[in-house]
Amino acid sequence: MRLTMIGTGYVGLVTGACLADVGNSVLCIDVDQGKVDRLNAGEIPIHEPGLDVVVARNRAAGRLTFSCDYDEAVHGCDLFFIAVGTPTDEDGSADVRHVENAARELGRRLAPIPGRKVLVVVKSTVPVGTHRLVSNAICEELAHRGVDIAFTVASNPEFLKEGAAVPDFMHPDRIVIGTEDTDAIATLTALYAPFNRNHDRLIVLDPHSSEMAKYAANAMLATRISFMNELARLAEKLGADIEKVRHAIGADPRIGPSFLYAGAGYGGSCFPKDVRALLAMARENVVSARLLSAVHEVNEEQKHVLATKLRAALGGDLRGKVIAVWGLAFKPNTDDVREASSLVFIRDAIAAGATIRAYDPQAQSTARAALAEEARRIVFCDSASAACDGADALAVVTEWLEFRSPDFAQLAAQLRARLLADGRNLYDPRAVAAAGLQYVGIGRSDV
Numbered sequence: 001m002r003l004t005m006i007g008t009g010y011v012g013l014v015t016g017a018c019l020a021d022v023g024n025s026v027l028c029i030d031v032d033q034g035k036v037d038r039l040n041a042g043e044i045p046i047h048e049p050g051l052d053v054v055v056a057r058n059r060a061a062g063r064l065t066f067s068c069d070y071d072e073a074v075h076g077c078d079l080f081f082i083a084v085g086t087p088t089d090e091d092g093s094a095d096v097r098h099v100e101n102a103a104r105e106l107g108r109r110l111a112p113i114p115g116r117k118v119l120v121v122v123k124s125t126v127p128v129g130t131h132r133l134v135s136n137a138i139c140e141e142l143a144h145r146g147v148d149i150a151f152t153v154a155s156n157p158e159f160l161k162e163g164a165a166v167p168d169f170m171h172p173d174r175i176v177i178g179t180e181d182t183d184a185i186a187t188l189t190a191l192y193a194p195f196n197r198n199h200d201r202l203i204v205l206d207p208h209s210s211e212m213a214k215y216a217a218n219a220m221l222a223t224r225i226s227f228m229n230e231l232a233r234l235a236e237k238l239g240a241d242i243e244k245v246r247h248a249i250g251a252d253p254r255i256g257p258s259f260l261y262a263g264a265g266y267g268g269s270c271f272p273k274d275v276r277a278l279l280a281m282a283r284e285n286v287v288s289a290r291l292l293s294a295v296h297e298v299n300e301e302q303k304h305v306l307a308t309k310l311r312a313a314l315g316g317d318l319r320g321k322v323i324a325v326w327g328l329a330f331k332p333n334t335d336d337v338r339e340a341s342s343l344v345f346i347r348d349a350i351a352a353g354a355t356i357r358a359y360d361p362q363a364q365s366t367a368r369a370a371l372a373e374e375a376r377r378i379v380f381c382d383s384a385s386a387a388c389d390g391a392d393a394l395a396v397v398t399e400w401l402e403f404r405s406p407d408f409a410q411l412a413a414q415l416r417a418r419l420l421a422d423g424r425n426l427y428d429p430r431a432v433a434a435a436g437l438q439y440v441g442i443g444r445s446d447v
Contacts, residue, residue, distance in 0.1 A: 001024045001025070001079060001187075001190070001191055002024070002025045002027075002076070002077055002079070003019065003024060003025070003026055003027075003077065003079040003080065003081065003191075004026075004027050004028075004029060004073040004074070004077050004079070004080045004081070005019075005026055005027070005028045005029065005081045005083055006029045006030075006073070006080065006081065006082050006083060006084060006102045006105075006106075007028075007029070007030060007082065007083035007084035007085070007098075007102070007123075007124070008028045008029075008030040008032075008035060008036070008039060008045075008066065009083065009084070009085055010046055010048070010160075010162070010165070010269070010336075011083045011123055011124070011158050011160065012028060012030075012081070012083030012084070012123070013028065013039075013044075013045075013046070013051070013055070014048065014051060014160060014165045014166065014169060015081065015083060015123060015158065015169065016028045016064065016081075016083075017051060017054045017055045017058060017064060017166075018054060018166065018169040018170060019191070020054075020058040020061075020063040020064040021054050021057065021058055021063075021170075022194040022195075023063070023194075024063065024191070025063050026058075026063060026064050026065070027065050027066075027067060027072065027073055027077070028064070028065070028066045028067070029066075029067055029068065029069070029070060029072075029073045030066070030068060031068060032068075033068050036066045036067060036068050039055075039066040040066050042055075042056060042059070046334075046335065046336070047333075047334055047335035047362045047363075048162070048163070048165050048166065048333075048334065049163065049164070049166070049333055050166040050167070051165070051166055054166060070105045070106075070108075070109055071109060073109075074106065074109040074110055074111060075111075076113070078113050078116050078117070078118045078119065079118075079119050079121070079187065079191075080106060080118070080119070080120045080121065081121045081122075081123045081156070082099055082102045082103065082120065082121070082122050082123060082124055082134070083123040083124055083158075084098040084099055084101075084102050084124055085098055085124070086098065086099060086124050086125055086126055086273075087273070088272075088273050088276055088277070089280075091280055092276035092277065092279055092280045093127065093276075093277055093280035093281070093284075094125070094126060094127050094273070094277040094280075096124075096126055096127065096130055096133065098124075099122065099124050099126055099130060099133070099134065100133055100134070100137050103120070103133075103134040103135075103137040103138050103141075104137045104138070104140075104141050106120065106138060106141075107137060107138040107139070107140065107141025107142050107145075108141045108145070110138070110142065110147070110149050110151070111149075112147075112148075112149050112150075117150045117151060117152060117183055118149060118150065118151035118152070119151070119152050119154060119183075119184050119187055119188075120134060120138065120151060120152070120153045120154070121153075121154050121155070121156045121188070122134055122153065122154070122155050122156065122211075123156055123157070123158055125157060125158070125214050125215070125270070125273075125274060125277075126155075126211055127211070127277060127280075127281055128208050128211045128212045128215075128281065129208065129211070130211060131153045131154070131155055131178070131207040131208075131211065132153075134153045135151075135153045138151060138153070152179065152181040152183065152184045153179075153207075154177055154178060154179035154181070154184045154188065154207065155176075155177065155178030155179065155205075155207045155210035155211050156175075156176065156177050156178070156188065156210070157176055157178075157210060157211065157213060157214035158214070159172065159173070159174065159176070159214070159217065162268060162269075162331060162333070162334040162336055163331060163332055163333030163334045164333070169195070170195065171195070172195055172196075172201055173201065174201050174203055175192050175195065175196060175201050175202045175203065176203045176205060176210050176213050176214075177202070177203070177204055177205070177210065178204075178205045178206060178207040178208070178209060178210020178211060178213075179204070179206075179207060179210075180206060180207075185204055189202060214274070215274050215277060215278050215281075218270050218271050218274040218275070219274060219275055219278055219292060219295070221258075221259045221271065222266060222271040222272075222274075222275050222295050222299070223291070223292075223295045224258075224259040224260060225259055225261070225263075225265075225266050225271075225299070226266075226294070226295040226296075226298040226299050226302070227298075228242065228246065228260050228261065228262045228443075229262050229263070229265065229298055229299070229302045229305075229442070229443075230298050231245065231262070231443065232262035232442050232443025233305075233443065235443040235444070236443055236444070236445070239445065240443075241443070241444050241445065242262045242425070242442065242443030242444060243262075243425050243443070243444060245443075246260045246261065246262070261424070261425065262425060262442045262443045263302075263341075263423055263424045263425060263442055264302065264303060264305065264306045264341035264342075264345065264397055264423035264424065264442065265299045265300075265302035265303040265305075265341045265344075266299055266330075266341075267303075267330035267331075267337075267338065267339040267340040267341055268330040268331060268336060268338060268339060268340070269336060269338045269339075271299075272296075272299070272339045273339075275292055275295055275296050275299075276296065278292055279292050279293060279296065302341075303341045303344035303345070304344060304348055305442065306341070306345050306395060306397070306421055306423045306442070307344075307345050307348035307349050307352070308348075309421060309440050309442075310323070310349070310393060310395060310419070310421045310440065311349075311352055313393075313419055313421070313438060313440050314392065314393060314417060314419065317352075317353070318349055318352035318353045318354040319352070319353030319354075320353060320354075321353070321354045321355075321392045321393070321417075322354065322355050322356075322357060322390055322391045322392050322416075323349050323354045323355070323356055323357070323391060323392065323393055323394075323395055324356075324357045324358075324359075324387040324388045324391035324393070324394040324395070324415070325342060325345070325346060325356055325357070325358040325359070325387065325394075325395050325397060326359055326360075326384055326387065326394065326395070326396045326397065326398070326400070326403050327342055327359075327360055327396060327397040327398020327399070327400055327403065327423075328340065328342045328343075328358060328359075328360035328363040328364070328366075328367035328397070328398065329342075329360055329362060329363035329366075329367075329398050329400075330342075330398070331398065331399075332398060332399055332400045332401065333362075334362065334363070335362040335363040335365070335366045336363070336366065337363050337366045337367045337370050340363075340367075340370075340397075340398075341397055341423065342358075342360075342367070342397040342398060343367070343370055343371065345395060345397055345423070346358070346371060346374065346378065347371075347374060349395075350374050350377045350378075354377075355377045355378070355379075356374075356377060356378045356379070357378075357379045357381055357386075357387045357388070357389070357390070357391055358378055358379070358380055358381065358387060359380070359381045359382070359383060359384050359386065359387040360398065360400070361400055361402060364380050367380070368380060384402065384403065384406070385410075385414075388411060388414040388415060389414060390416075391414065391415055391416070392415060392416045392417040392419070393415055393417050393419035393420070393421060394411060394415055394419070394420050394421065395421040395423060396420070396421070396422050396423055396424060396426060397423045397424070398424070399424040399426055403426065404426060408420075408427075408431060408432055408434075408435030408436075408437055409435045409436070411435070411437060412435050412436040412437050415437070417438075418436060418437050418438055419437065419438045419440065420432055420437045420438070420439055420440070421440045421441075422439065422440065422441045422442070423442065424442075425441050425442055425443070425444065427439070427441075429441060429444060429445070
């Protein structure tokens with residue numbers, strides 16, 4: 001098939017590259033000329049394992065191209081994906097202006113293809129009912145031109161995990177499409193057939209339910225995390241170990257082990273934004289959403305817990321202290337620092353008088369930009385070991401693989417206060433203590 005992907009952000013680039021990899025011809029459109037130039041030069045603007053290989057392979061084969069030209073996008077094409085950003089607005093709702101603008105750009109240019117109906121697929125995470133906004137925007141632009149073109153708008157939410165997006169797309173656990181148009185169902189079924197061969201993963205819903213499914217999935221996962229973080233606070237008071245509790249309840253098949261890890265709070269571009277967007281939809285429709293409110297509030301509080309525990313372990317005062325920080329990305333295998341717990345921790349520590357020596361395998365540059373106002377109090381280091389040189393204590397905030405088995409004896413020799421704050425409960429407190437370090441975890445007894 002020949003299709004146009006509008007938006008070359010995280011979702012658009014991964015989706016476009018993976019669809020090209022199974023033989024489709026994909027043109028990716030973006031309004032950012034600088035980003036398009038970088039992509040055409042072979043540079044990937046985000047860190048996503050394996051994506052650079054897929055993009056390079058399909059650019060070389062001529063199946064994947066990048067442009068800013070909407071006229072080129074509509075020429076002879078009848079399948080369009082909208083995968084632009086929907087940032088959080090001031091009231092917490094999702095800002096869909098970029099989605100509407102993309103729809104209007106299409107409406108201003110679409111040309112009839114004899115015997116074929118145009119299909120516009122909304123891939124962006126959007127509030128329930130946005131498919132109608134897209135349809136109305138296209139209709140208005142067509143009417144303004146005096147053109148009558150048959151088209152359908154469908155929903156096709158993404159379920160990609162940052163750091164594993166390429167395998168997630170190639171081997172999906174579900175493919176959700178939202179439309180009641182039989183032609184659109186047939187087109188999308190054929191498009192996704194290469195990813196749906198061994199087991200039928202295609203779920204066809206109405207557009208409203210499809211749009212809500214994405215928010216519901218992320219809100220459920222966020223709820224599990226906040227629930228465990230709240231239990232972790234109670235476990236500390238009761239003398240229980242939340243890691244042992246996690247193993248016990250995760251063994252129950254009705255619960256399962258995923259997303260039961262207590263820690264420094266969730267971040268990223270999805271969970272915080274999508275929970276806020278659901279809360280905004282609830283307010284708009286005068287529906288009580290007390291559980292969602294609690295999920296959000298617990299997470300916001302949890303992001304401050306690690307700095308509080310570190311300050312208490314250092315005698316209640318961080319003035320003049322040097323804190324090593326391992327991990328800046330909101331999760332491993334990405335350079336994304338949006339709403340990352342590390343940023344909150346670093347700002348809390350600096351506000352309390354500390355200076356920071358930070359290291360992350362991939363997120364140094366994105367973190368440097370996000371922490372520009374605090375730059376004078378931060379040294380970005382080239383390695384995990386270098387970050388600990390001259391530091392009083394170490395805080396581990398992101399569970400990168402290279403942080404999983406450190407030399408605790410070496411850390412004890414480097415850290416002046418011999419203190420390790422484990423924001424992801426990666427380590428056995430007894431092993432840390434045996435090396436001569438004080439251990440501070442989340443929902444565990446300090447050792």
